[in-house]
Amino acid sequence: MSLFCLREKAEEMSMNGKLGMRAFSLLLALLLVSVGVVSAVSAERVEDVSRGWLDTFDHWVGPRDMSEYTPVVETPQWVPITEESARQHPGMIALDPEKAAELQEIDAIGADVVPVSPGKVSLTLKHESVERESSDSDTTDSIPDVRMTQGTIIWYWTQDTWVSHEITIHNYDYSVVSGTVIFWSLEDNYGYGVPFSGLAPGEDLNVMVPFKVSAQNSSIGVKPIAVAITVDPGGITSWIERMPIDAIEKYNNDASHLFDPGGGENLETSDLYHFPFSEGYRVLSEAARAADGTTEPYQSAYEIMQRVHDMMEYNNETMYVEYIFSDLYTLDHPSPINGKYQGVCDEYGTLYTAFTRALGIPTRFLSFTMELPSGNITGHAIAESWNGTTWVHSDPTWNVFDNPQVYRAAGNDHINITVYGDADDSYYPSPSKWKYQGVCDEYGTLYTAFTRALGIPTRFLSFTMELPSGNITGHAIAESWNGTTWVHSDPTWNVFDNPQVYRAAGNDHINITVYGDADDSYYTEDPNDPTGDGILRYEDFRTQILLGEVPRYN
Template sequence: MIALDPERAAELQEIDAIGADVVPVSPGKVSLTLKHESVERESGDSDTADSIPDVRMTQGTIIWYWTQDTWVSQEITIHNYDFSVVSGTVIFWSLEDNYGYGVPFSGLAPGEDLNVMVPFKVSAQNSSIGVKPIAVAITVDPGGFTSWIERMPIDAIEKYNNDASHLFDPGGGENLETSDLYHFPFSEGYRVLSEAARAADNTVDPYQSAREIMQYVNGAMNYTYEDPYIEYICSDLYMIDHPSSIDGKYLGVCDEYGTLYTAFARALGIPTRFLSFSMREVATGNVSGHAIAESWNGTTWVHSDPTWNVFDNPQVYRTAGNDHINITVYGDADDSYYTEDPNDPTGDGILLYEDFRTQILLGEVPRYN
């Protein structure tokens, strides 16, 4: 690990990312072809003969979906535009966290390319969840002078580690899965992941991250009584693709609020389950329904209601004058599972509760009742 001067890191975060062609090659990985022009130096060029050797990054394959306490290998292609053989180091930086890892190279001849694999460890101790601006630097010998450094055109996203020694899902991974409601990191998942990362940016524990996501979803959405939100459950991408024409916010009722929250939390490695329940209003005897979520903090399930903007307070419904709160966990959602409704075409991102493959009745859970 190499420490980066915080002032220099802050400067790099403020500059525009370098121009590049960005092509996804697999979930969580992109290929970059950088856009810059440079002329090969010649030994007779007196204006440049005594300057720092010109070695730059030209291409790369970058893993941007980071899991804490794991290694990711970044492949960097460098080119020697100088007139002499050059040695030095290629460094991959996490700008926000002020650290990076470097790999030395040597004997790079004029006009030649070199592929360098830079192993980078995502350190939970030295970082946080969320958006991670990144940069690549090339230093040259002797003296370790910086020949080239640029901010990359795509930010990384850091998530929790879900192995047995970190934030393990008590459901064996079921509460981290993608489905026809939750899209990440596949398909168009970068849109979901990047917004989730902004919502929980700079948080350091799952409780704090989940609370920030809940508050973000509450503020990012408008409650509506329009179709299809009343009768159906709309996916994260459907909501993102169909914002309000008035203020650009996402639309929905409680199940859309719970869906977007669940998608964002799962995207960052927080085990989260989607819940729906019935409750009786004590004063009138009327029974109504509501949708919320719960997130696992490593030891217990934590209540989260982005519609009501309430976190870790399952007694809020009793306080509001309700009892007999009867809860069901809704699991894997498949848009083509329920086909009896002719008005519900498959693959449109608009689901019914009948499209959930798994439903687990928890009943009148004591902490809510």
């Protein structure tokens, strides 16, 4: 929509009729005034303007180590697979723990690794060999030379699901060979095998090896993997190598496992949380290392909280105070001095949320204000993770877990919580950083976002009208529902509850259109509308659900 809006403001339009309406009208009027958008022709930097939620407190809370207030987090005992337990799963093969440990210590085989789809890579292995001939063997007991040459590997595993790997093998031997292709999870000491037969000398064969990611017999995190080829008779190992990519195992989020009570909202990616594929593989691999070896969501979340606390360094420079940085931006901009990632508590919370969600732990990002013993108001950002039955508090800035009463214990009061939904960075603020830019439709958009965020039903309207000169002009406003009627609101003209103002200014033929909400998921090459640059304001959030003083924090 490219409407040309009247900017005269009609002599400031002090015709704010019906300003005697009580609290609701006053609230709407305040929101009207607070919409700090200026004309697109203005490029002045203005310091004294509203920064939204950031203006509700005096400063961000500082870092603290409150780990002594964390309950004891028990480490569930993990029982490795045995040959006996493997027999309970058709096709599963137990791997000797010593052999598994030995393979994890060796270097992975060289290969060209090419992503082919999300969570899947194609491998072309690098080994030099020539076909063997019968004269190469002095005895009939030599082991046939059969090796893997290529493969398509799924590396992003969800517990209690099957993943299938396509393995291409080549017979470098001089005789026909039969045997088994085995795909191993080295950390969990088990694998699955598929037999092959009648592989002629010099021939290739594609073998599809299904592998069940068993939650009962594995853990979350990094999974070194290997492929082995055994040959008949006797099942002698002809070839075995560790693969050049590790798998990553995550929790299952279906209805019978770790289901998100938000219906998937607390597992979403966004412009803040990048995973699991493409550039987000870094986020996922960091998360996997943080929670490696854990078997329960509670334990995984605790380990991630500690890891984020340890890898971050509190930095309250202006840019970190004014903006919230995405996981990738944070990972891409460590301190040049000590390599630690930078930010205030919302960067801590963002990184924690990205890591937990990447491993299938539903997590929501929270911010709150609280009153210090001095009377000053401070702002803080934390997270809560779902353990299957309840939301568990997590604060990587303070290094404390599962103790929402810690803020009261520190002498604070009036802890007022807001849950933030995922963010979209498609709206690009003015380079002035303080006043936003736009014409009347930007004024109306921001007003609509603010009122809806506070639970006030609001609709976005645009209209054309005929000026006294006879020219036609376009304009955009909004209407908010006060419980009984739609109330007119025009932040561009700074006038409220007076739809007759346009006629009073001498205009005629006012033709209204109500516009529904927009979705910016369609990529545009408009240079004035970049997306995904990782620097967001709180106004970029899609939803803000005000919970108020939640009892468990107060």
